[in-house]
Amino acid sequence: MMKKNKILEVSVLFMLFSSLLGLISSFYLIFSGMSLFIEYELISLNSSLYVLTFYVDWMSCMFLFIVSTISCVVIFYSKSYMSGEVYINRFIILILLFVTSMILLIFSLNLISILLGWDGLGLVSYCLVIFYQNVKSFNSGMLTVLSNRIGDVMLLMSISWMINVGSWNFLMYMYTMNLESYMIMILIMVVSAAMTKSAQIPFSAWLPAAMAAPTPVSSLVHSSTLVTAGVYLLIRFSEMLQMSMMKEVLLLMSSLTMLMAGLSANFEFDLKKIIALSTLSQLGLMMSILCLGFSNMAFFHLSTHAMFKALLFMCAGLVIHNLNNNQDIRFMGQLGYYMPLVSINFNISNLALCGVPFMAGFYSKDLILEMVLFSNMNMIVFFFFFFSTGLTVSYTVRLLYFSMMKELGLNKIFSLMDKDLIMIKSMMVLLFMSIFSGSMLNWMIMPFFYMIYLKMFFKFMVFNFIGGGILIGLLISFLNFISKYVFINKIFFYFGNMWFISNISIYGLNMYVLNLSFNLDKILDLGFLEELGGLNLYSKFMLVSKMNYYLYLNSIKLFIFFFFLFYLFMLLF
Structure with missing residues (x-):
């Protein structure tokens, strides 16, 4: 030890x-x-x-x-x-x-x-x-x-x-x-490699x-x-990326990833998978803003996101431990009463993820969204960025509702405790970074101050989408209670399976290969090749060996029989 x-x-x-x-x-x-x-x-x-x-x-x-x-x-x-x-x-x-x-x-x-x-x-x-x-x-x-x-x-x-x-x-x-x-x-290959690693x-x-x-x-x-x-x-x-057409392709793919991950997280019930899909959504945001030419902002959001996302996973790990390795959010509830310190860390990391003012995520996320408004972008890109931001708030509110607000879904509550000092101490370090790293990095790494002059309507558009995300999150939380209807179940199944991307990109590819190999095995190895090859030869040899065996057992009788046939043949011809 x-x-x-x-x-x-x-x-x-x-x-x-x-x-x-x-x-x-x-x-x-x-x-x-x-x-x-x-x-x-x-x-x-x-x-x-x-x-x-x-x-x-x-x-x-x-x-x-x-x-x-x-x-x-x-x-x-x-x-x-x-x-x-x-x-x-x-x-x-x-x-x-x-x-x-x-x-x-x-x-x-x-x-x-x-x-x-x-x-x-x-x-x-x-x-x-x-x-x-x-x-x-x-x-x-x-x-x-x-x-x-x-x-x-x-x-x-x-x-x-x-x-x-x-x-x-x-x-x-x-x-x-x-x-x-x-x-x-080379750029096309590097972009493809980055897309696989960043999912x-x-x-x-x-x-x-x-x-x-x-x-x-x-x-x-x-x-x-x-x-x-x-x-x-x-x-x-990034310098080479801005001078090629690959940035448009990557912008489309990363924007779709951001939207898909946000929608899927709203219909997922596994705690760790919700946080993983949240990571996927934020990676799409980083890639998207990188394609628009703001590499410093992409790094800024990458840095702030790292702090509160690590804290979010650590809180989830402690909650899962206390719930006897249960990851389903439907069995959670009222955690704030039984695990107050973990709940503080969990809530602050979630608020930083949503971009609530003066948390770490606010400094990078608000800057990114205002630069999108300030840039000469079309309505599709605008929709992807802002709707995905609303979905981030939506699945965060849904997660907080299931873990903090609703009644505890388990009968035994005495297993919940908040006394693991090693885990709490490690989380407190990241709690500090989740609050202060945004402002610290903003002062340090931005080469000049961004003066983004927008109308009041556009300035408050981020907050409007955050408010809309809160309402959508509460609505989806209540949809869970009417999920016995077939139509609602189909919606849950479609969005919860990431638009069937796993079926298309993995099962959709390897199932064709596996079915082909199964059919080849069935038709060739167990079919024609077996009949024309090993099994056919085996049956022919067995027939000849049985005839020889029969001849050996009945030698005198067969000799007279064949002699009679030969004599009859000679008389006829």
């Missing part, structure tokens, strides 16, 4: 040191206006340089601070959450490998070293999703890793394609060769499935590591 605790404590201290280093470096680089570019040449082959490239600027250091802070808190949280786990040692090492892969990706400007971090995230996430070894976990893990392999293949193809320019340091060629045909091909349509099905992992893993994955890797990569490629 001492050895296990020692590894955990060393990991927490290492992540804390990394977090402080990232914060101090980020402050220094912002105020000095500097960035470091480090190259180390490994080998030169066929006029192509194999160079390790690291780019240390304020953005990478700030992201290092965010990833390390959340990792430190999550590992400390795991001390209590995973206390009954026999292989907690293995769990902590996997978490450290996961974070190391993300840090490698953060500081890399070379596509080869990016691939190492990118692939490391995919493979370690598979090991973490299947940590609880059962059939559901294995299915979810396989779905996760195979979806991410599409992105890995795209990055491998872009690496091979970049041999045309002689180096894999894409920053050098982003400005000078952005209109060349092979750079456009945009049509690759969205793996994100809710990855909820089979332990809750500390979900907290880390859905806040600052795996799913944000695609957004971070496109922030690095």
